[in-house]
Structures are given as structure tokens and as C-alpha cells.
Amino acid sequence: MIVNFHRFVFISLALTVFSPSLAAQSPPASDSSAQEAAPTEANPSVDKPVAERFVVRKHKRRRRGCDRSASSQYKRMRSRWQKVPRINAPRWRDGYRDLALYAVNLGIRVRVFPFLSDGTLDPEAVAEIEIAFADKHSKETHTIHPRLLKLLYRLAVQFDARQINLISGYRESADGTESHHGNGTAMDIMIPGVKLPALAKVARRLGHVGVGYYPVSGFVHVDVREKASYFWVDPSGPGKHSCIRQIMASAGFKFDSRWKPGDDEPVPQTDRDGIPLDSFPKNEETWLASQNASIQKND
Numbered sequence: 001m002i003v004n005f006h007r008f009v010f011i012s013l014a015l016t017v018f019s020p021s022l023a024a025q026s027p028p029a030s031d032s033s034a035q036e037a038a039p040t041e042a043n044p045s046v047d048k049p050v051a052e053r054f055v056v057r058k059h060k061r062r063r064r065g066c067d068r069s070a071s072s073q074y075k076r077m078r079s080r081w082q083k084v085p086r087i088n089a090p091r092w093r094d095g096y097r098d099l100a101l102y103a104v105n106l107g108i109r110v111r112v113f114p115f116l117s118d119g120t121l122d123p124e125a126v127a128e129i130e131i132a133f134a135d136k137h138s139k140e141t142h143t144i145h146p147r148l149l150k151l152l153y154r155l156a157v158q159f160d161a162r163q164i165n166l167i168s169g170y171r172e173s174a175d176g177t178e179s180h181h182g183n184g185t186a187m188d189i190m191i192p193g194v195k196l197p198a199l200a201k202v203a204r205r206l207g208h209v210g211v212g213y214y215p216v217s218g219f220v221h222v223d224v225r226e227k228a229s230y231f232w233v234d235p236s237g238p239g240k241h242s243c244i245r246q247i248m249a250s251a252g253f254k255f256d257s258r259w260k261p262g263d264d265e266p267v268p269q270t271d272r273d274g275i276p277l278d279s280f281p282k283n284e285e286t287w288l289a290s291q292n293a294s295i296q297k298n299d
Helices: 002-024 031-037 050-063 072-082 123-132 146-158 196-204 249-258 284-298
Strands: 099-103 108-112 164-168 186-190 209-214 219-224 230-233
Touching: 099 123, 099 146, 108 123, 146 164, 146 186, 146 196, 146 219, 186 196, 196 209, 196 219, 196 249, 230 249
Parallel strands: 099 164, 209 230
Antiparallel strands: 099 108, 164 186, 186 219, 209 219
16 A cells, blocks of 8 residues: 555656656647637737747837838939029128029929018018918918018028028818918928038027928928927938927027017128118119020020
């Protein structure tokens, strides 16, 4: 009796110790049983070990990262934006320069004197600018905020820009939500020959503005706002999910505290004798005729 009891204990211990190794050496399940045990799309972690589930989740997080890719076609287009156009240098009238604006998505170029001799916005010039700001899909126009136009002019003067490329102005909302582009208070721009970080740096100092730097898409977003300034960078590629990251929060407060409404008003430029700059001929038709004759001669 005692011998049988010891034999039973020995066999039980042996089975307990060696059962994992025996299970590991067991043959794989048939194809049908493997398909039944496989995880489904609704619950991909079913019957998976903890380590394997962790790897899957880590892989998904990696796929949701910022997509900075841009097509070769877009890169070529972005390079063309940077080329300084072969157009005449800025002209001056009553101390104010003209403004050349090219809407890249519409193929429209306007060149106007945005300000009258008294420093107020010229309604006819504003109407032409709003055409360049039109929605690229519907071609619908919208009233552009006067301060946004004044800041556009300030940037042109600051960088002595022959032309400012407008990537996007007014945009109709597809789902009815409000946005700065939909309200006519925002623009996506770049200046040929000017590096984007330099343009963004100057724009941030304008006060009560939103400035976004898009290095891959190739432009700087500028909007006007009554609330505090907000600065960000978004390295995502064109048409990709945004990867906005706020920057320079304390600097925005500093620039806002220094801002005064008069800072936005254009300042007429004068010569050494204090006379307003005026390179634009009084007889505009004569000047245009001479320019057209010069172009035909060069052709």
C-alpha cells in the first residue's frame, strides 16, 4: 500500500513538471481550428499574448504619426513659387507703393495701388484683390477684412516684394463650421526669394495675429484676430492630416501688449526733400502704351 502511494505521488509530480514541454511539442491545430481561433477585425487582440498585443498597438501609433510627404509634382510647384517673377519693380504714387498679388491656384495676377493719397483703402483696388482671394473651387468672393489687407501691404513693404504669392485666401466651409479663411480674415502666402521662417518671424510681430509656419506645404498662414495671438508650426504634407504644434506662446503676449491700432496704418514714403514718392506717371494710358510697346519690341 505504501509503495503504491509513493508511486502515485511520483507520477503526479512528473506530470506536473513535464506537462508544459509536452504541450509545446504537441502538433499544430488543423487549418479549420486555426481560422476559428484567429483574431477578428472587431477584436484583434483575441487569443493573442500580451507582448504581441503591445507590438500591434505600438505599430498603430507609429502609423498615426505626422505624414510629412509631398508628391514630386507638388515639390516642383513649390520650387516655382520661390522664383522671383520677371515683372517691373514696385511703383509709387503719392507715397504709397503698388501691390502685385498672384493667386497660384486661380492663375490670377492683380497689380493695384491699394491706398489712395489720403491713406485710405481704394475700393476699386480692394475689389480686384478680393477676386484673387476667391475660393479656388467655387470662384466665389468674400469681403476681406481691411486689417488683413493692411498687413499684406506691410509685409510687401518690409520685404520690398515684387510679388506676393497667395496660396489660399477665402475658403467656403464644406460643413458649415466657421474659420478664419471662411470669414475673410486669413491668407496663406509666401514671397518669392524670401525664406519662410523670415516671413513668419516678421508676421508674428504684427500683434493680434495667428501665424502658422508650414515648411512642407511651403507657405505661412496669417490671420487677424481680436483675441490673443497664436503661433504654430505644422510639418504635415499638403492634403495630409494636420500636425499643429503651438510655439512661442510668451512671445505672442509680448507682441500683443505692444500693438496699437495705428501700427497697421500705411506710412507714406518720401524722398530726402520730404516729397512723397511718386514714380507713377500722371497719364496712365500713355505709360501703359509705352510699356506694351517695350514688351513687343523685346519679343
